[in-house]
Amino acid sequence: MANILEPEYQNSVPPSIIVFDLNDDSIVRRYELPQDQFVQNKSLFANIAIEDNDCSRIFAYLADISSPGLVVYSWKDNDSWLVNHNYFNIDPLAGEFNVSGIVFHWSDGIFGMGLSEIKPDGSSDLYFHPMTSTDEFVVSTKFLKDKALSQKSNGEFRHLGSRGPKGQSSVSFLDKKTGVLFYALINLNAIACWKTTNPRYTMQSQGRVYMSNVTMVFPSDIKVDSDDNMWVLSNRLPTFMYKGFNASEVNFRLLTAPVKDAINGTACDAKGIVTPEMKAKMKNHLDSINPPKSTPKAGQSGSEGINSRLNAVLILLAVLNLLMMH
Structure with missing residues (x-):
């Protein structure tokens, strides 16, 4: 086995996807990546995300952090293809790390990945980021799963925003039930979160789940179980x-x-976020309780101000009511 910590390590075998049957630990399938989908003695596949809503159409997404790229594997076709994009690459301004006083420089590309709930069209959103970066990105798997289309990027990849200073992140995982994306902040010895229904990805919209300079030094994996x-x-x-x-x-x-x-009490708590769906509910609710304005009669000056204040109170009550019901 190659020692990846050595500066000149050698790959003894091609990178492979190995599928086990956990009932008896037998190997169900072994798939070796074609040579044109990795760089010999350089590529390092440190993370994998599985889209498995339909057993006949399982897809795996493999992140190559050293030769930044994303390999897409189709279980049905037993085939794979390489997808390239600038968003997989490092941010050279984010290459310095400081973990518990140890300062070092890494150049790791796409690393953290999280898949959303399946949409009606059978696709998911893949949230991802390079480790040497403070930014988050997203792309639909509808684009990635199309072998031909995935080679012709045309605006499918989107930049969501930044985690801010010292916001380099390694692993991530998306909890489909809550829609919360969890991720490791390795410089801060912390786990953070962001609710994917939030239209903004900013420092203010992200939450801090746990931080410890003793027990959380370099979080290396995150999962949510059934x-x-x-x-x-x-x-x-x-x-x-x-x-x-x-x-x-x-x-x-x-x-x-x-x-x-x-997530209780963080920005990822559902009760603290007004989603587009909630905005629509608020509008419908306000329309039902706020009658159309009547034309003011002569001598009724000041009524518009009273109506405005009354409307403001009604809006506030409607918002609070909907937040409690959400």
Whole structure:
């Protein structure tokens, strides 16, 4: 097995997708990537996202962080293709990291990925970011799953926004039930979140789930299970790489929390977000309780001001009512 921590490591076998049957640990399928979809002795596939709503049409998305690209694999066709885009590349201004006082420079491309709930047309939204970046992006899998179309980018990729200073992120995972995207902030030893129904991706619209300079040093994986529990693995990798491994210390930790508790009180809590659907409900609600304005009669000056204040009160009450029902 190649040692990826060595500067001149060698790939002994081509990168492969291996599918196991967890009932008996047998290998169901092994698929080797074609040579034109990776760079020998350079490519590093550090993350994979699976779109598996239909067993006959499963797709896998493999992120190559060292030769930034996205390999799309079709289970049905047992075929794969490489997708390239500038958004997979690093931001050179975000290359300096500081994890618990250890300063280093990395150049890792597309890393974190999270798939949304399936849409009526059978596609999902793939949220992604390079590790050496503070920005988040999204693209529809409808585009990625079309082998021919995916080679002709025409505005399908969108830039959502920035996580702000020290906002470099490694892994991410999207909880389909809540629509919340969880991601690791490796410089801050923290897990953060953003609700995908929020129309804005800003520092203000993102929430801080958990932060610890002891237990959350370099969070390296995030998952949400079928019981709505979030799991986070931290492994202190920069400490191991640049200062050495101390077996007398706790280096690996597995932390968990119910999703509802993790996002409670954050910007990702559904009660704190007015989505487009809620705006439509508010409009319908206001239309039903706010009668059309009548033409003011002579001598009734000031009534417009009273009506405006009354409308403002009605709007506020409607908003509060809908937020409580959401």
